[in-house]
Amino acid sequence: xxxxxxxxxxxxxxxxxxxxxxxxxxxxxxxxxxxxxxxxxxxxxxxxxxxxxxxxxxxxxxxxxxxxxxxxxxxxxxxxxxxxxxxxxxxxxxxxxxxxxxxxxxxxxxxxxxxxxxxxxxxxxxxxxxxxxxxxxxxxxxxxxxxxxxxxxxxxxxxxxxxxxxxxxxxxxxxxxxxxxxxxxxxxxxxxxxxxxxxxxxxxxxxxxxxxxxxxxxxxxxxxxxxxxxxxxxxxxxxxxxxxxxxxxxxxxxxxxxxxxxxxxxxxxxxxxxxxxxxxxxxxxxxxxxxxxxxxxxxxxxxxxxxxxxxxxxxxxxxxxxxxxxxxxxxxxxxxxxxxxxxxxxxxxxxxxxxxxxxxxxxxxxxxxxxxxxxxxxxxxxxxxxxx
Amino acid sequence: xxxxxxxxxxxxxxxxxxxxxxxxxxxxxxxxxxxxxxxxxxxxxxxxxxxxxxxxxxxxxxxxxxxxxxxxxxxxxxxxxxxxxxxxxxxxxxxxxxxxxxxxxxxxxxxxxxxxxxxxxxxxxxxxxxxxxxxxxxxxxxxxxxxxxxxxxxxxxxxxxxxxxxxxxxxxxxxxxxxxxxxxxxxxxxxxxxxxxxxxxxxxxxxxxxxxxxxxxxxxxxxxxxxxxxxxxxxxxxxxxxxxxxxxxxxxxxxxxxxxxxxxxxxxxxxxxxxxxxxxxxxxxxxxxxxxxxxxxxxxxxxxxxxxxxxxxxxxxxxxxxxxxxxxxxxxxxxxxxxxxxxxxxxxxxxxxxxxxxxxxxxxxxxxxxxxxxxxxxxxxxxxxxxx
Numbered sequence: 001x002x003x004x005x006x007x008x009x010x011x012x013x014x015x016x017x018x019x020x021x022x023x024x025x026x027x028x029x030x031x032x033x034x035x036x037x038x039x040x041x042x043x044x045x046x047x048x049x050x051x052x053x054x055x056x057x058x059x060x061x062x063x064x065x066x067x068x069x070x071x072x073x074x075x076x077x078x079x080x081x082x083x084x085x086x087x088x089x090x091x092x093x094x095x096x097x098x099x100x101x102x103x104x105x106x107x108x109x110x111x112x113x114x115x116x117x118x119x120x121x122x123x124x125x126x127x128x129x130x131x132x133x134x135x136x137x138x139x140x141x142x143x144x145x146x147x148x149x150x151x152x153x154x155x156x157x158x159x160x161x162x163x164x165x166x167x168x169x170x171x172x173x174x175x176x177x178x179x180x181x182x183x184x185x186x187x188x189x190x191x192x193x194x195x196x197x198x199x200x201x202x203x204x205x206x207x208x209x210x211x212x213x214x215x216x217x218x219x220x221x222x223x224x225x226x227x228x229x230x231x232x233x234x235x236x237x238x239x240x241x242x243x244x245x246x247x248x249x250x251x252x253x254x255x256x257x258x259x260x261x262x263x264x265x266x267x268x269x270x271x272x273x274x275x276x277x278x279x280x281x282x283x284x285x286x287x288x289x290x291x292x293x294x295x296x297x298x299x300x301x302x303x304x305x306x307x308x309x310x311x312x313x314x315x316x317x318x319x320x321x322x323x324x325x326x327x328x329x330x331x332x333x334x335x336x337x338x339x340x341x342x343x344x345x346x347x348x349x350x351x352x353x354x355x356x357x358x359x360x361x362x363x364x365x366x367x368x369x370x371x372x373x374x375x376x377x378x379x380x381x382x383x384x385x386x387x388x
Numbered sequence: 389x390x391x392x393x394x395x396x397x398x399x400x401x402x403x404x405x406x407x408x409x410x411x412x413x414x415x416x417x418x419x420x421x422x423x424x425x426x427x428x429x430x431x432x433x434x435x436x437x438x439x440x441x442x443x444x445x446x447x448x449x450x451x452x453x454x455x456x457x458x459x460x461x462x463x464x465x466x467x468x469x470x471x472x473x474x475x476x477x478x479x480x481x482x483x484x485x486x487x488x489x490x491x492x493x494x495x496x497x498x499x500x501x502x503x504x505x506x507x508x509x510x511x512x513x514x515x516x517x518x519x520x521x522x523x524x525x526x527x528x529x530x531x532x533x534x535x536x537x538x539x540x541x542x543x544x545x546x547x548x549x550x551x552x553x554x555x556x557x558x559x560x561x562x563x564x565x566x567x568x569x570x571x572x573x574x575x576x577x578x579x580x581x582x583x584x585x586x587x588x589x590x591x592x593x594x595x596x597x598x599x600x601x602x603x604x605x606x607x608x609x610x611x612x613x614x615x616x617x618x619x620x621x622x623x624x625x626x627x628x629x630x631x632x633x634x635x636x637x638x639x640x641x642x643x644x645x646x647x648x649x650x651x652x653x654x655x656x657x658x659x660x661x662x663x664x665x666x667x668x669x670x671x672x673x674x675x676x677x678x679x680x681x682x683x684x685x686x687x688x689x690x691x692x693x694x695x696x697x698x699x700x701x702x703x704x705x706x707x708x709x710x711x712x713x714x715x716x717x718x719x720x721x722x723x724x725x726x727x728x729x730x731x732x733x734x735x736x737x738x739x740x741x742x743x744x745x746x747x748x749x750x751x752x753x754x755x756x757x758x759x760x761x762x763x764x765x766x767x768x769x770x771x772x773x774x775x776x
Binding site for chain 1: 420442493494500505523
């Protein structure tokens with residue numbers, strides 16, 4: 001009996017003060033906070049002090065990642081601190097939030113990230129043996145927050161621009177450019193913060209696996225003020241039955257010319273790629289496939305693709321396989337195996353393209369869902385294939 | 389009676405749906421959120437949906453700015469949406485948070501900012517007639533997130549580096565550097581996000597009021613691992629009875645050499661300034677006054693200064709006024725008139741320096757407290773005096 005009591009005391013201490021020895025604070029915690037913490041078996045313990053609350057839940061947007069099918073109840077301790085342990089979860093980056101007495105709140109222990117059109121908490125669950133997105137002892141590029149004025153919207157916008165290591169030191173060098181878009185309700189900061197795009201490129205470039213390149217990350221929303229709307233779409237677009245979105249106009253008319261002017265780029269289609277995740281993947285297909293005079297490398301990460309028809313899709317751009325294969329140096333499609341709908345759509349597109357004789361790469365991220373671990377792996381597979 | 393009823397209906401609609409006509413969404417809101425909103429008389433309406441909560445308060449860290457002496461109760465509407473209007477408040481940037489059933493939470497409607505060692509909400513209350521920190525139609529510099537390895541801590545760190553407009557376009561030009569530090573429990577992002585340092589410099593440079601300069605914003609915390617601690621302080625420091633903090637070592641041994649190597653700087657004391665706010669002001673005095681071989685322009689914004697003695701302070705650096713006046717081109721002290729303790733300390737220091745014959749500038753930000761509106765004004769007064 002005595003032994004049981006001692007163990008119980010230890011178990012109690014473990015949960016309300018320091019995390020259990022095998023539970024390490026998540027690298028995404030703010031200001032040295034101890035929770036959430038990650039157990040060695042990848043269970044995650046969440047904790048929040050809420051002495052006067054009546055009900056506290058923790059929720060994520062990916063049931064596929066092992067957090068459970070819906071919000072999970074935390075249990076109140078005698079000291080008003082609430083706890084729960086979930087999982088094991090899939091490694092990678094997961095958005096989460098608490099629901100305290102019916103209100104969705106961020107975790108004061110976590111850094112916050114723009115997603116779902118607001119600031120959410122995020123927990124980074126390290127993947128054993130994977131360091132391709134970690135800060136390593138290699139030369140690092142900068143991520144530059146760059147203001148520019150958009151003619152399309154008549155307003156100032158900010159692009160996040162990754163310049164490769166020692167860009168400033170090679171004053172004569174010019175670089176190819178990857179335009180890389182975030183997902184729905186995220187923004188231009190998401191790829192470098194949640195996605196660690198800069199660190200992934202640093203590591204690939206240092207290992208000689210990817211060409212040094214510039215990566216441009218813009219925020220994929222735009223509205224055109226009525227005063228700036230053209231009375232009709234431009235003739236070429238109209239002939240193709242298209243009325244380009246404001247964001248497409250920004251990329252083509254504002255962003256590319258600005259980047260080619262402000263940075264030392266190789267300013268032609270041979271040295272310009274576009275890729276994006278989820279909504280950004282759909283934007284990539286729409287924009288790059290409509291402007292093959294501007295892009296020749298294309299990546300589509302976990303985009304929503306339904307009933308793809310190689311003959312008719314995207315105004316018939318795939319209808320002439322020989323012409324497409326000559327023009328497009330890389331058509332890359334990826335999805336995580338744990339995001340069923342996106343994976344099914346990507347696989348069907350890949351198979352239809354194969355059948356039509358369109359060269360393409362299909363990459364499956366094993367065991368990951370509609371989350372940044374899928375997209376980090378996508379980028380690490382996609383970027384080395386560019387500009388070769 | 390009929391008229392009164394109609395007015396009541398309008399008043400009710402105003403508070404639970406769109407803001408009242410004279411209440412504009414704060415520019416700091418996330419994702420197009422309508423609240424908090426700012427009335428034309430600078431009252432602020434906060435709003436949060438929390439149907440199951442029992443008590444909701446809104447709190448700020450500056451009672452001096454018109455939010456009230458402590459947290460203010462929100463009132464629950466029939467639809468479970470809680471509201472309160474406070475103020476009028478002082479224009480500028482104010483951290484705030486809700487307290488829902490005893491737990492401090494961020495406002496899902498606000499962008500969040502690192503402060504108080506966690507992510508807090510912030511409300512930007514525009515100052516009528518002031519556009520010196522707004523995005524204007526002028527050339528803009530970049531803010532670069534720059535990784536570097538610190539020998540002092542044995543780890544990778546990130547500096548936020550503002551490069552002036554067209555830095556890349558003037559490949560032969562070299563620039564002076566201002567090292568600019570945040571306050572306690574903020575971080576290296578605070579000056580460019582909350583403080584809008586880049587925009588302030590853009591506007592000053594465009595107007596010909598300030599020299600083009602590089603601004604380096606680092607995170608002012610550091611610990612030295614035991615393995616890296618020198619067995620004793622360096623001889624010069626030891627002779628002066630000093631054991632430099634880890635952050636001082638970083639600035640002198642790691643950060644300045646890295647910046648002078650990675651950026652096109654004018655790498656001497658004549659072209660190097662340091663300034664900081666609150667804790668960063670104290671760090672500035674400690675570091676810059678201990679290294680007058682490295683700095684000749686010094687700014688102290690709202691630092692905690694108590695019982696200043698010009699003879700003995702900072703190892704007697706002010707004891708020889710003629711020598712000090714020759715070495716230091718600018719010794720600038722500022723505080724807001726609404727932050728009583730900081731203002732009293734700054735004023736006493738200014739008067740003691742005047743009496744001792746030390747040239748100094750004392751700037752009072754009228755009506756502002758221990759907040760970024762004070763420090764934005766400080767920067768706008770300080771930066772134009774640099775490197776002349």
